[in-house]
Amino acid sequence: TLALALCGCDPRVVYVHDRGGCDLSSSSSTAESEPGSGSTGGAPCPAFADGLVSVGGREVMVHLGPDATGPIVVYLHGTYETPESVMATDSAVQALASMVDAEGGALLLPRGRPQPAATYPWAVVSAGPENADAIQDAADILAVTACAEAAGLGDRSVLSGFSAGAIAASYI
Numbered sequence: 001t002l003a004l005a006l007c008g009c010d011p012r013v014v015y016v017h018d019r020g021g022c023d024l025s026s027s028s029s030t031a032e033s034e035p036g037s038g039s040t041g042g043a044p045c046p047a048f049a050d051g052l053v054s055v056g057g058r059e060v061m062v063h064l065g066p067d068a069t070g071p072i073v074v075y076l077h078g079t080y081e082t083p084e085s086v087m088a089t090d091s092a093v094q095a096l097a098s099m100v101d102a103e104g105g106a107l108l109l110p111r112g113r114p115q116p117a118a119t120y121p122w123a124v125v126s127a128g129p130e131n132a133d134a135i136q137d138a139a140d141i142l143a144v145t146a147c148a149e150a151a152g153l154g155d156r157s158v159l160s161g162f163s164a165g166a167i168a169a170s171y172i
Helices: 002-006 083-089 091-103 123-127 132-150 164-171
Strands: 013-017 022-028 051-055 058-064 071-076 106-110 156-161
Touching (some): 051 132, 058 132, 071 091, 083 091, 091 106, 106 132, 123 132, 123 164, 132 164, 156 164
Parallel strands (some): 071 156
Antiparallel strands (some): 058 106
């Protein structure tokens, strides 16, 4: 529920993924809430499709496998390249995409911070875990993961990374 709240998803709602796109025209659960509770006030979870999506302002490159039975892999790159460039040139990411294709599920590549906003694309590496930017990075990545889970993209979530992305993954 906390992770759903971070991405602005209403935890009382069931989100349905139909694989032809995302049907996030949700159906409410039977749980009643007190006045003022329920809606988190954040942006709704996006419809996930291959390509770029935005989750709460964080741009994410999405690669979907053929069905929603495998892992949701969130990969934090360690460079200032765009997620599209990482997908096109990084052999480790291409291997992850092949695994997602074989097992179903989704590969998500969030965009890091632009240079020179931080020494590295993930603020925890240069600013430390108590820094507001590092806390925001962590919240953004948890929101991306929660929205993918809410959309039904896979049956489990994995967070991994390379270099500065691996340090950020360990922190998160």
